[in-house]
Amino acid sequence: MIRQAGLMLPRKEYKEPLYRLRQNEYCILLNFEGNPGNKPINRYVSLLEVKKYGLFRNVPDNVSINEILRNCEVVG
Secondary structure, eight states, rough: OOOEEEEEOOOOOOOOOOOEEEEHHHHHHHHHSGGGSSSSSGGOHHHHHHHHHTTTSSOOOBHHHHHHHTTTTOOO
């Protein structure tokens, strides 16, 4: 429990992020956030082409973009 301003609040569980993205990968996926982000990476030809060149190595093709952005950690 955390004591804050006289209130007892339960501690939040820390969840390890599922995906590790570099800053440039994160910025690319932010362009697809929102309604277009409900589709996975393999539904966009442009993202699949970028993946061939080595970006998004740690990300599976069949996970929606919004889910990746919610469960990612930006490194470097």
